Every structure is written in C-alpha cells, then in structure tokens.
Amino acid sequence: MSEQSDLILIVDDEPDMCWALEHLLHSQGLATRRGLSAREALELMQQERFSRVFLDAKLPDMDGLELARRILEIAPATRVIMVSGYFYRNDVSIQEAVSQGLIHGFISKPFLQEEILKVLTA
Amino acid sequence: MEKNDAAAENGSELQRYRTLYDMLLEAIPSSVLLIDRDLRIVSVNRNFLEKNRRTLPDTIGRRLDEVFPAIIIDQMDFSGRIRQVFERNYYIKGERMTYRAPGIPLRIYYYSILPFSWKGVVELAMLLMEDVTEQVRLSEEVRRVERHLASVVESAQDIVLSTDMEARILTWNTAAERLSGFTLNEVRGEYFFNLFHRDDQGEMSNVFANLRAGKDAQMVEWDLKTKDGGRVPVSWIFSPMKDHLSQTVGVVAVGRDLTERRKFEAQLLQSQKLAALGVMAGGIAHEIRNPLAVCASAAQFIMNPEISPEFRQECAEKIHAGIHRASMIIENLLRFSRPSVQTDLKEIDLNFLLEETLSLVTNQARIQKIEMHWQAAPEPIRINGMEGLLQQAFLNLLLNAIKAMPDGGALGIAMDKTDREAWVSISDTGHGIAANDLNNIFDPFYTTAPAGQGSGLGLSICYSIIKQHFGTIVADSEAGKGSTFTVRLPMMEANAA
Structure with missing residues (x-):
C-alpha cells in the first residue's frame, strides 16, 4: 500500500455500522477511527492523517458530499468512499460526485465484505 | 197658502230623499237588485249594470232568467231561494257564486238575499252581490305560494326542520323522515336534543343558547340517531327564524347527510x-x-x-x-x-x-x-x-x-x-x-x-x-x-x- 499512513476514518451516525466496518478493517490489520458526525470527522481530520475515509451520505449535521469536499480541502490526497443506503450506484448525484473527484468510490448498503476489501487495494 | 207651502216643502223633501236614496244605491260598491214575487227585477244599481254590461231598459222589468245565465239560476236554485225568502221571511247569507256572463271574464261573488218587508209582508227580495274575485284570487295565490314553499321543503334532499325557542320540533320534512326513519308525528313536540347522542348534547345547548342570544347562523356536525338504532353523520346549519318584527321566534335547521362525503x-x-x-x-x-x-x-x-x-x-x-x-x-x-x-x-x-x-x-x-x-x-x-x-x-x-x-x-x-x-x-x-x-x-x-x-x-x-x-x-x-x-x-x- 501507500507509504502514507494506513489509518482509516469511518464516518457514520450509526454506531453499529461503524462496528461492522471496524471489525472488517481490523481483521485486515488496519487501524481505524470513528466519527459519528461531520463535526467529529472534521476534528479527527485535523488531528491525524488518513489514507481513506468511509463516509455515510446522510449525517445529522452535514450532507456526506459536502463533508467529502471539506475533507479533500484539508487533505487532498485522501481517498473518500461513500457507503450509503440513501443513494444507489447510478444516482445522478453520485455519478457527478465521482466525475468531479469528490468521492473515489461508492458502496451501497447492505454490502459484501469483498466490496470494502476491494477498494482498499484500489 | 201656508198649507200649500208645507205641501210643496214636503214634496221637495221627499224628492231630496229619493235623490239621496238613488245616490246611495249608485255609490254602493256591490250589486244591489230588488226582485218581486214573479222574479222580475224592480230595481238595480249602477254597479250591477256596469259589471254585467247591461243598460237600465234591458234590465228593469225583466225576469231573472233573462238577466242571469240559465246555468246560474239552475245551479244556485235562485228561484227556489227567492221564493223561500218571500214565504218564510228569512235571509240567505254569504253564498258563493261563480259568474260567467257572455263576453265577460269570470267573476266570483258572495251573494245574500234579504227580505224587503212592509208591515210584516215581504214585498220584495233584495239580492246583494259582492264581487270577491280579487280576494279569492289573492287567497289562492297565497295558498299557491304556501304549497310551493311546502313542496320546496318537502322535495329538498337535505333535512329541513324547525323548532321553537326551547328546541321542540315543529316541522320535519320528508328528507328528515327518510334519513332518520321517524315520521313527523313521532317527533313533533319532541326535544331536538333527544335525536342525538349524549356526547353532542352539551354543544347543542350552547348552539341554542347562542341563537336565543341573537347570534346568526351556526354550523356544526352532529350524528343523527335513526329509528333503527344507527347514526348518520349530518352537517347542520342552524338559523334563527324571525317574525315580521325581527323577533327570533324559533330555529330552522338544515342538515346534510355526510355519508357520501x-x-x-x-x-x-x-x-x-x-x-x-x-x-x-x-x-x-x-x-x-x-x-x-x-x-x-x-x-x-x-x-x-x-x-x-x-x-x-x-x-x-x-x-x-x-x-x-x-x-x-x-x-x-x-x-x-x-x-x-x-x-x-x-x-x-x-x-x-x-x-x-x-x-x-x-x-x-x-x-x-x-x-x-x-x-x-x-x-x-x-x-x-x-x-x-x-x-x-x-x-x-x-x-x-x-x-x-x-x-x-x-x-x-x-x-x-x-x-x-x-x-x-x-x-x-x-x-x-x-x-x-x-x-x-x-x-x-x-x-x-x-x-x-x-x-x-x-x-x-x-x-x-x-x-x-x-x-x-x-x-x-x-x-x-x-x-x-x-x-x-x-x-x-x-x-x-
């Protein structure tokens, strides 16, 4: 993987979702941090360097795509993967976000573990 | 000379009375005819002549059947009645007669036949005819309007009922009978409240209190109890019923069945x-x-x-x-x-x-x-x-x-x-x-x-x-x-x- 940190940020207001992703990533030997809101996520972004962010589309305090934009402002090299039950893969807003480079991948909920693992190697 | 003067004076006095009598007769707005025992017309006033388009010469001395249409003489039994007046010296009062003379629009009269006596003997019979065509027409018009209003209320698909100020039912239309199953006879005099469920009765007395206090129409939705124990949702409008002095004398309620709505x-x-x-x-x-x-x-x-x-x-x-x-x-x-x-x-x-x-x-x-x-x-x-x-x-x-x-x-x-x-x-x-x-x-x-x-x-x-x-x-x-x-x-x- 990259020479950068292998620390991964998980942003979801649903603690059980974080739990599921954390277990999966930990089993791959990766370290994670958890943000239950956009505010928490941005605070963590200021404190540490993350190679990847798994991001929910709808957060109580901010839209996921808006948060993606702010994350890239802070750390442009971060790869942002949206994990959402609200959008579907062919959603216009998702395709736009991908083409604008706002997000680097989209996984719809519920997901297969392989889908998550696949984006780790991308 | 004195005697002559008195006689002349007497004569002119008499003349004056006769003139006065004639004027009186002419002025009466009813037809007056004097008829003798042979049923001949002895005297007639102008009112009769004008109404029947006759002249004095072709009326005086004529028999009744020459002046009145035969059908009236027969139907009214004029001859018999006049004869009774002569023989028994009694009145015939306030009979109604529909008169249709040739070329004249239909008229309706009230007529009386009175004995005209001299020293206990009936000399003549007086036929008094009062033209009541207008009155009859008016009262028929009133009845027609009443019938029309009644049929408006009866034909309405909505309930139309009226109560007195204490909310006792006075009238109740066909729609009310159809919806509730109760006939007017079953509910007349009943308290309006009794047709509803207890939950609504508090609000109901408020509505009637408001109407008594002079408030205008009130709208509410209450379920009507039906005879078979069911209930029909009805939207009601209550209005005060006013008399000609604008005093509230009762309440009119119009109710629409809300089932369809x-x-x-x-x-x-x-x-x-x-x-x-x-x-x-x-x-x-x-x-x-x-x-x-x-x-x-x-x-x-x-x-x-x-x-x-x-x-x-x-x-x-x-x-x-x-x-x-x-x-x-x-x-x-x-x-x-x-x-x-x-x-x-x-x-x-x-x-x-x-x-x-x-x-x-x-x-x-x-x-x-x-x-x-x-x-x-x-x-x-x-x-x-x-x-x-x-x-x-x-x-x-x-x-x-x-x-x-x-x-x-x-x-x-x-x-x-x-x-x-x-x-x-x-x-x-x-x-x-x-x-x-x-x-x-x-x-x-x-x-x-x-x-x-x-x-x-x-x-x-x-x-x-x-x-x-x-x-x-x-x-x-x-x-x-x-x-x-x-x-x-x-x-x-x-x-x-």
Whole structure:
C-alpha cells in the first residue's frame, strides 16, 4: 500500500455500522477511527492523517458530499468512499460526485465484505 | 197658502230623499237588485249594470232568467231561494257564486238575499252581490305560494326542520323522515336534543343558547340517531327564524347527510397517504438499509469459522437487533398505509400518537438536517378520537413543516392540556406562508407548490379531520421566518376515571 499512513476514518451516525466496518478493517490489520458526525470527522481530520475515509451520505449535521469536499480541502490526497443506503450506484448525484473527484468510490448498503476489501487495494 | 207651502216643502223633501236614496244605491260598491214575487227585477244599481254590461231598459222589468245565465239560476236554485225568502221571511247569507256572463271574464261573488218587508209582508227580495274575485284570487295565490314553499321543503334532499325557542320540533320534512326513519308525528313536540347522542348534547345547548342570544347562523356536525338504532353523520346549519318584527321566534335547521362525503374523504385520505408515503420513502429506504447493512456484515463475519465464540455471539445479537429495527420501521409503515375506514371514537393518548407519528418522519427530517425539538406533555393526554385520522392530520402538518425547510432548520412539537382542551403545536423555521395566502391555506386544492408537487389537499384534509373531532386548527406564519400550526381538541369527558 501507500507509504502514507494506513489509518482509516469511518464516518457514520450509526454506531453499529461503524462496528461492522471496524471489525472488517481490523481483521485486515488496519487501524481505524470513528466519527459519528461531520463535526467529529472534521476534528479527527485535523488531528491525524488518513489514507481513506468511509463516509455515510446522510449525517445529522452535514450532507456526506459536502463533508467529502471539506475533507479533500484539508487533505487532498485522501481517498473518500461513500457507503450509503440513501443513494444507489447510478444516482445522478453520485455519478457527478465521482466525475468531479469528490468521492473515489461508492458502496451501497447492505454490502459484501469483498466490496470494502476491494477498494482498499484500489 | 201656508198649507200649500208645507205641501210643496214636503214634496221637495221627499224628492231630496229619493235623490239621496238613488245616490246611495249608485255609490254602493256591490250589486244591489230588488226582485218581486214573479222574479222580475224592480230595481238595480249602477254597479250591477256596469259589471254585467247591461243598460237600465234591458234590465228593469225583466225576469231573472233573462238577466242571469240559465246555468246560474239552475245551479244556485235562485228561484227556489227567492221564493223561500218571500214565504218564510228569512235571509240567505254569504253564498258563493261563480259568474260567467257572455263576453265577460269570470267573476266570483258572495251573494245574500234579504227580505224587503212592509208591515210584516215581504214585498220584495233584495239580492246583494259582492264581487270577491280579487280576494279569492289573492287567497289562492297565497295558498299557491304556501304549497310551493311546502313542496320546496318537502322535495329538498337535505333535512329541513324547525323548532321553537326551547328546541321542540315543529316541522320535519320528508328528507328528515327518510334519513332518520321517524315520521313527523313521532317527533313533533319532541326535544331536538333527544335525536342525538349524549356526547353532542352539551354543544347543542350552547348552539341554542347562542341563537336565543341573537347570534346568526351556526354550523356544526352532529350524528343523527335513526329509528333503527344507527347514526348518520349530518352537517347542520342552524338559523334563527324571525317574525315580521325581527323577533327570533324559533330555529330552522338544515342538515346534510355526510355519508357520501365521508366516503369521498376516506378515498381522498387514502390518496393523500400514498402521496405522503412517496415523500417518506426516501427516508425509509435509508433507515431500513442501515440495519440491513449491519445484519449483512454480521452474517458475513459469522460465516468465517475462525472467529471467537464471543464475537460470534456479538454478531448474532447485532443481527437480531437489526432485524427487529427493520421490522419496526416496516410495521409503522404498514400501519400507516392501511386505509383507516374505522370511524368509531376511541380513547387515544395524544402523547403516544404524536410520538408514533413523529417516528414516521424522523428519517426524512434527519436527511434534511432538521433538528427536532419534541416536548412531550408531562402526563398522558387522553382524548376521544379516530386514531388513523388524527395521525394523518399530524403527519400532514409534520411533512409540511419538513417540506418548508429544504435546507435544514428546527422542527418544534409541543403539546399540553387544560381542563377543557388539549393542544398540539407544530412549528418550523422554514420559508413561511405569505400573508395573502394564509387565509386560503385550508381551502381544498389551494397550493403554491408547482404543478405536480402538491395537491393542495393536505391542509384541507387536516382541517376536515380536526373539525370532525370538534377541534380547531389555526396557522401563524411569517414569510421567511417559519410557521406554527396549533391544533386544539376538546378533552374527553371525565367518566369512570
């Protein structure tokens, strides 16, 4: 993987979702941090360097795509993967976000573990 | 000389009386005829001649049957009657006669035949004829108008009834008989209140008190009891019935059967629900896919045989909890989407109802980053109501509030009660309602939303539902600042508590 940190940020207001992703990533030997809101996520972004962010589309305090934009402002090299039950893969807003480079991948909920693992190697 | 003078004076006096008599006779606005024993006309006044277009020469000395049409003489038995007057010296008074002389429009007379006696012997018979054509025509007109009015009332599809000031029934039309099954005879003199269920009777005495106090028309919706023990929903308008001095002397009630309208409203409600479901679908999809994703992940962990028993247990618990959460969401949705045909009142805790309704929109609010300020009442608020309908009303208000805040805001729900009523207020910090729209927002099909985005029925349905619960709904709003809708519902009567 990259020479950068292998620390991964998980942003979801649903603690059980974080739990599921954390277990999966930990089993791959990766370290994670958890943000239950956009505010928490941005605070963590200021404190540490993350190679990847798994991001929910709808957060109580901010839209996921808006948060993606702010994350890239802070750390442009971060790869942002949206994990959402609200959008579907062919959603216009998702395709736009991908083409604008706002997000680097989209996984719809519920997901297969392989889908998550696949984006780790991308 | 003196004697002659007196005689001459006497003669002129007599002449003067005769002239006076003639003038009197001519001036009487009735026909006067003097008839002798041979039924010949001895004297006749101008009124008769004019009315019958006759002259003095072709009338005086003629027999009755030469002057009156034969049919009248026969039908009235004129000859017989006049003979009786001569023989028995008695009156014939106030008989009616329809007279049609050739070339003359039909006239109606009241006639009397009076004996004209000299020293106990009947010399002549006097026939007095009074033309009452106009009076008869007027009274027939009055009767015709009365009949017309009566048939208007009787033909009406709506109930039309009247009561005295004490609410005792005076009249009751066919529609009232048809709807209630009671005939006028069964209800005449009965108290109007007795035709209704006890719950409505308090409000009813208020309405009658208001009418007695001089208030104008009052509108209410009360169920009418029917003879077979059922009840019919009826919307009533009560108006004071005034006499010619503008004194209120009674009450007129017009009632319309709401059965059909209720059916229509139920259909409308169902389509409203489907529209609301559309709005909610996005939020619900998101909400359901979260627990599904947790379940799916946990299941995939379990598929790995190498995990610890503790982790396996944890995964199973997550799956269990996730499924429960998803099925709760689905249950709410199901309960909501069912048509609520149930219209019977039951005891409802408003606190609980609001909480449940709120859970249907929480996801949508979260997606729009709307803060919810839910301020439950300190204790249960029990009212009598139709659960499904009230839920629909509050849901519409909540969805409206959410729709008014596309870029986030605050949604406030507060409620409490007094002895007499419960109130719920739903406020938003959205785009608000323009002052000139505020008066129309409860009108059906009134919408400011672009075509295809709002039916304009949501608030009118709310209004109708709250009305059916004898409550009120008012809106306060300022464009750009937000709106507050306040619903007030009467508390249920304190019974076996």
